[in-house]
Every structure is written in structure tokens, then in C-alpha cells.
Amino acid sequence: MALDQSFVGRTYPATEPYEVGREKIREFAEAIGDTNPAYTDPEAARALGHPDVIAPPTFVFAITYRAAGQVVTDPQLGLDFSRVVHGDQQFAYTRPVRAGDRLSATSTIEVIKSLAGNDVLTIRGEVHDQHGEHVVTTHMKLVARAAEEA
């Protein structure tokens, strides 16, 4: 069943702040095998002009994905999450995420469309720090494959 177009533009409440820690960034960098010292060594990060270690570019997805959970589980929207695959992902940074950030994410439904029976949903995430300053905007496109004919 096609998703209700009237949900386009709907914004969900900002999430409780996620506190970004040095050790979580280190764990993530190790998991992707990335030894860039800007992720683990505060001195190396400072030499590049950052106040503390920064996170790899895709780190913030964990925060925006959790925020988007409000959308995909909204019973009024009625998305069948068991049929969802991740279609596209985009990030546009004002600055890198760094240790010490307390980040809140706000999700907005930007696009709903139906393509060949598949529901396509694009969710924009706006991430701000504890000072209200913008850090990154994300776009996540989810595709819910059409259910097989009974």
C-alpha cells in the first residue's frame, strides 16, 4: 500500500543529545581499519586545526539513523520496515563531528513516492551541537520493496 503523501514535510522532535566521546570515535575508526591520527590523537587533530579528535565522515550516521527510527516506526506512516533497504545516503558538513560534541538530530520526511510498487522515502536529518550550531545535514533514502502478490 502506497504511503500517505500528506506526511511529506512532517518533522519529528529533536533527539536527546548524543555525547561524542574520544573512545567511541577510536572504536569506530578501528572498526573501519582507519589509522588516520586525526581520529585518535588529540595532538594530531590540533595540528590540523581541530580542538579535539574528529570523527570519520560517516560516524554521524549512527545518530541520524537512530533519530530516523521515530519516522520508520511511526504507526501512522505505516512503513513495512521488514521490506526496507538503504537506497542512498548523503552528508553535507558545516564542520566535522568531534569529541565533546553533544549532538541532537531532527528528522524530516522530505520525499515520499511510489516507484513500480516500491515505496521510496527520503528522510533529512539536521544535526546541531549543544550551542545550537549546525554540524551536518544528512539525507537517507529508504526503499520498501513491494510485497509479493498473495
Added chain:
Amino acid sequence: MAAQVSYDEVETGTELPARSFPVTRETLVRYAGASGDFNPIHWNERFAKQVGLPDVIAHGMFTMAEAIRVVTDWAGDPAAVVEYGVRFTKPVVVPDDDQGAVIEVSAKVAAKLDDQARTVRVDLVATCAGQKVLGMSRAVVRLA
């Protein structure tokens, strides 16, 4: 921001050093823990096959994280990446053996965007077992 590559030194067509990224089941377990994405299609073969996949597959976000390393290693400062986007076109299938799979990533400067902001567009190609696993894979990078 302290990119170590100068805008003036790159041209459209400049190739970035290509990289290969191995991925095994152990890699996926680590990534699941670090990212908080515990979807069983990324670690449970029985479950993956039940939902119609050939085997366990890598997290799309893992592939996305590996691909951009070609750009961050080149630029020096990861913060030089000001935009990054991909389309997930094919899954990276990871068999339960010691070899796992290998993600091959190449990239080149596709356009010089803005002489003032010193930004370039880098187009990435990521393949696994000869198939493109990312499409429309692009980054905007601010150079020195």
C-alpha cells in the same frame, strides 16, 4: 581545515591513489558493534538466506566508510570532505572463510568546482568481485 593537497595542483582527471579493503565476517562483527547496527543480515547466514540473500552481506555504511578513505588519505585532513553521497547498488557478499571479500576503490577529480572555495568534486568507483557496489558515489573536497 588543513588539506595537504593544493587546489592549484590538481586538474580534472587527476587520479587519487586506489585502495583495496578486505572485509571478513570478523570485520562485520566489529563494525556492527562500533556502529550499533546489529541487523542479522550482516552476521547471521541462516537469517540472510531466509530473507533471500545469497549469504551474509556487509553493511552498506561500512562500504561507504571504506570508500571515502581514498579521499581522506589523499586530502590529509578528513575535514576536507564537505559533502559525500552514495547509492547502494549491489551488496558486498561476505563468505564465511579466511579471505572474505575485497572492496576495490578508485577515485578521480571529476571537476574543479569553485576557485574561491577551492573545492573539487571527486567521483569514486567501488567494486567487489567485479561488480559496482556503489553508484553516484561523489565527494566535494575543499583543498588547500
